[in-house]
Amino acid sequence: MAPKLLPLPSSSSILKLFFILYLTVHCPSYATGHNYGDALRKSLLFFEGQRSGKLPPDQRLKWRRDSALKDGSASGLDLTGGYYDAGDNIKFGFPMAFTTTLLSWGVIDFGKNMGPELKHAVKAVRWATDYLLKVTSVKGTVYVQVGDALSDHNCWERPEDMDTSRAVYKIDTSHPGSDVAGETAAALAAASIVFRKRDPNYSRILLDRAVSVFKFADKHRGAYSNSLRSAVCPFYCDVNGYQDELLWGAAWLHKASRRREYREYIVRNEEVLGAGDSINEFGWDNKHAGINVLISKEVLMGKADYFKSFQQNADNFICSLTPGISNPNVQYSPGGLIFKAGASNMQHVTSLSFLLLAYSNYLSHSNKIIHCGQQSASASTLRHLAKRQVDYILGDNPLRMSYMVGYGSKFPLRIHHRGSSLPSVKAHPSHIGCKDGSRYFNSPNPNPNLLVGAVVGGPNSSDAFPDSRPFFQESEPTTYINAPLVGLLAYFWAHPNL
Secondary structure, eight states: OOOEEEEOOTTHHHHHHHHHHHHHHHSOOOOSOOOHHHHHHHHHHHHHHTBOBSOOTTOOOTTOOOBOTTTTGGGTOOOOOSBOOSSSSOEEHHHHHHHHHHHHHHHHHHGGGOGGGHHHHHHHHHHHHHHHHHHTOSTTEEEEEESOHHHHHTOOOOGGGOOSOOOEEEEESSSOOHHHHHHHHHHHHHHHHHTTTTOHHHHHHHHHHHHHHHHHHHHSOOOHHHHSHHHHTTTSOOOSOSHHHHHHHHHHHHHHHOOHHHHHHHHHHTTTTTTTSSTTOOSSSOOHHHHHHHHHHHHHTTSOGGGHHHHHHHHHHHHHHOTTTSOOSSEEOTTSOEEOSSSOTHHHHHHHHHHHHHHHHHHHHHTEEEEETTEEEOHHHHHHHHHHHHHHHHTOSTTOOOSBTTSSSOOOSSOSOHHHHSOOTTTOOSOOOTTTTHHHHHOOSOOSSOOTTOBBSOOOTTSOOOOOTTOHHHHOBOHHHHHHHHHHHHHHHHOTTO
């Protein structure tokens, strides 16, 4: 039976008490409070550590230097800039675009809570969108990757020293990639909202490009991993299919432009593109839960009954995720961390928690709760679950370890990250070659450079964490772990005593 929205009862405190009791029994507290403002500042500083290209004068992470200044030049292009996705030196377009979308969503929904850090969040978005405009500058083409992943992963060297192939990979009308193009359109559209009042001309450029890229994605359908398998697989191979990215792109274009054509596209393609599939999945490869939550805001505000099924899917997502409310389809560690099988679990923790918080706000503003069978979930329930995940990341866990580098007294010291683990250019000005970095990779010593704000892949299902570079599944940070966390930290900074 599908969940139904009910009017918010005056006795909603009973639901809150039930959930707090559940957390007390199943997720014991390990700390008394956190400095969310400090964590927010550091989470944004991390993006400066991931910058590629010519660094600006206001660069705050000083051990980084300019890198990859000739990207695209062999093909007559300027593809400098953007972000390295993780601990390697490749620019993967798919996760970079998703990172941009989530950073933008965080600013849109929670920018008012960011205080002085808002300017840094906006800069983080623009560093990405400036690059996305470059890779979409040729109509009917998107440059989706710079660098050969196999040769890069065969080396352990600083981005400033790169001497591996900087091959450029693209999708076009003959080699489609609706997934990465759809996500890129979503990123550009979401960012256009961020800059609508801050820089109207730039906002218009972003939205116009989003429209063009989406048309290309929709007209020339196909998965980019079929067109570029040897380059993008197994690193960012599209396992989930491209259909969700088309709905996702249309949803953000509808939100940014308010054009009827995107509303009609969403309604017309809802079943064809599988809006009800994988409702409790959300990440760079699977947008289903995000689509449903994003679109549901209009339904909850009483503006779009034609999107009612998306809101029902979003309710199902909440019911599947909330412990103690129904039979959750998501595993939790003994310490209370959301856990999904595969590498880099924290990407699921932060992205799903972001959706919980965003949906809680939509519920609160519409004065609604969700009915899950015989029990209910209120906006307060969702916020507490999201906060529990954030607090776990910051140190409320069995190891009493913060999984954000530089936050708290105990955090990962040997993260799987080339620039962090090798001596900086200032400390070691001479070139460090491809294989010369191996001794630093294999060293038991802590990394010499703190990648402040980086959140690593995190502990396993038993809350154990090795803090070792070779265990990349647990020790590697990524931009798409941090991107959803920015909005979460901003909200809890403004509301620390929930």
